[in-house]
């Protein structure tokens with residue numbers, strides 16, 4: 544089917560008490576893996592690329608690849624810009640065929656974050672594209688060179704009252720919140736502020752988004768979903784799984800010269816992990 548927006552997907556998840564996985568891809572193989580997992584489990588899925596990934600290859604290439612994969616898939620697939628860092632990038636993605644964008648102004652002062660997020664949401668309305676904002680700051684760095692969270696800035700937790708005001712003033716369709724998770728790999732298991740999540744959910748009707756999930760147990764992720772998380776981002780986990788599978792394949796066959804011969808192991812490993820996440824967030828058989 545054609546690419547769909549994240550709006551209906553996330554509202555259905557909110558009403559149904561599950562979440563939709565949003566899976567970061569870096570290449571064609573990872574995109575194939577995510578869509579194949581969604582097809583197999585009849586699950587909606589969000590394919591997403593960060594601003595850093597779009598400096599590696601432009602949005603047109605990712606949008607064309609994922610649009611083509613989605614067309615041959617009977618499950619609903621959305622194409623999302625993760626951690627958009629500029630108004631122009633959101634526009635580039637909209638014009639390229641993305642069906643959802645994030646404007647991450649969380650590193651800016653509160654009023655500047657409202658201003659830029661509102662501006663992007665206004666512009667995207669003309670394209671029928673929903674916008675995810677972020678308030679508070681998820682720790683770590685989504686495009687860190689090493690996956691070490693320790694060297695990265697600490698999280699600033701989201702204030703529930705401010706979240707309500709932010710959602711109202713920006714007109715975002717979904718909101719990423721900071722409750723103790725961080726991007727990259729954890730040195731020790733994170734302790735999440737689940738009561739804060741419930742307090743935010745009580746004040747904000749827009750679907751809530753959890754970033755920094757790699758290393759958070761599936762049980763804790765499910766607890767977050769029960770308290771109002773509707774979109775679960777998975778990035779580092781898939782990068783690690785893909786790279787490890789390719790590294791193992793090359794170690795086993797050092798004479799390999801055909802990229803297909805080892806990238807297929809990365810693709811298969813990512814598909815298996817995405818299937819695990821789909822079952823963990825409860826979105827199997829939920830494709831509309």
Ligand SMILES: [Zn+2]
Nearest residue numbers: 685754755776
């Ligand atoms: Zn993130």
